Amino acid sequence: MKKVFFFMIISMEVFAITPDKIIKNVEHNLQSNNSYSQITMTVTTARGERMMKMESWNRGHEKSFIKVLYPKQDRGITFLKIDTTMWQYVPKIEKMIKIPSSMMMQSWMGSDFTNDDMAKESSIVDDYDPVLSLEDAHKYTLTLHPKENAAVVWGRITIEVEKVHFIPLKAIYYDEDGIRQRILYYSNIKVFGSRHLPTVMTLVPINKKNNKTVVRMDKVDFDAPIDDERFTKNALIRYSQ
């Protein structure tokens, strides 16, 4: 009897999970107050492959700082994101540039990611209404529809989430006409303390045959101490060296 009661409680708990809760769990799983990571990004096009190495410092969803380490000619390029605003410092021209909203859909560092992906100008929690469209034994499939008046770039997003640890598995991005534009695959899941994190993200644009961008997290340190000064515009130049 006790077992049955326990099962019922668990079932109700599972049944009670809302699409909003699933999305929040996903975000919670992927983010922490402070994190430091070393990243390798490989951009593959029809004409070849290009690799970049970067360091990234993040504070929650709101703040992040990226420094390019490789290739040599791009070393020292830094990016700062605070909320939805992004700045870039380019040592070659010694200039700090604010990325305007009109450039948000432009490619980030020649990859298939856009500036908007980096700045997260549109947030999947704040700007989209999730609807649970499919559920099986292992995963939820959610469809995210833009909220009314939300300044978003995608017509809708469908995302598959692993049920136990709320790990994103795949996200498909559609334009306003409902045409698939790109697919983001999450893979190589690793455990970091209580978190289960996909350490490889592969972005495949639909309209660019043979193109893909693979982001691999070589090292991740959650809750690493990060100086507040890291997330200031002065840091763009100072930490560029």
Add this chain to the structure above:
Amino acid sequence: MILLKMAFRELLIHKKRSVITVLLCAFSTALFIFVNALNDGSHKQLIRSSAETYPGYMQLTGRAFEDNPNYDNLIFDTPRIQNILKDQKWISAFSARFESYALYATDEQSIGGMFTAIEPESEAEVSRLKRSLVSGEYLSSKDTNALYLGVEFAKRLKVKVGDALSFISTGADYSFAADHLIVKGLFKTKLYEFDNSAAFVNKSYFDEVMHSTDSATHIIITPAEISQIDAVTQRLQKVVGGEIEVKNYKMILEDLVLAMKVDQIFSYITLAIFFVVIFFVVAIFAFLSVYARIRQIGVLRAIGTTPGQVMQLLLLEALILGIIGVGIGGAASAHATHYYEEHPISFGFWGDVEIEEYYKQYNMVAEVTIPTQYNPPKIAVEMLIMLMLNLASVLYPMIILRRFTPIEAMRHV
């Protein structure tokens, strides 16, 4: 011969009637030819302005570039294509371009816009970019770090000739590209949106910073004979091969060409109404003239003139008046169309509205002068049409006349 003499004598006897018929015919011929010439001239002018402002008469691009305008669908062997083009006698000029996008930054702000490489000397032969210079200087093939900027874009960036700014962009190999630029010149076309977002640099400099050597997004071509553009397009497609797509202005400016076709249809409808009105005016006038002569024709028939000879007489009269009227109208309109081709009619204002400002809000090429198109063969055909129309207008009176017997005709009051 005797019928011809009779026809002339008849026309001279009724001078007033003959003069009115000739004037009517001359006026309608002149109006018909001039309106057509104005219509053709305005369409030609619009096509010329639209094509020459920037897109060009013909474009070569990578086969998949239109659907996916990215760096994987470029023309990767531009020198080979240019060598092929050099040998084509039906091409008068060509120039390579590399269209890209950049973020321009001044100390105050950063704005995204077009970042396009041109070959300055040859570009001047395929577009009006050089002629659109309003301050500073146009680019040269030796320039580095020199920017040729649209006036409206310069206003947004708050820069003028001599000012410095920087750009960041993605190179043709997807690498990161950035450099300093100095504004060398400002241009103003009649396309507001273009002036508001376009910027050009010398291609050899661009190739260096954007790693785009031997590559181009477009090769712009001016054919030797624009009227032969469809044939040139077909020939060129065979010569350059399947990996390259050849398009002419009818495809590039498809919407404009379609709008002009619709306009042409409305012009034809207007002309058709015009034809009907002219036809009935002349026909009624001819009918009244013939009707007034029924007794005279009855006498002619009574003294042995056959119905066929009467018909010939009336046709000869119509032909003589038609030739004189159409001749005068044709000559006058030919002179006028030739004159207004050289000295286009100016439409700077429409009431209180400045035409250029009016068009600007729709981002259309504003033409404040409209030339006519002087085309002698076409004028000759139009004169012939008017002559046939004049002859057709006497057919009905002739049919009516045939119903009368000589006795009935002579008794007709």
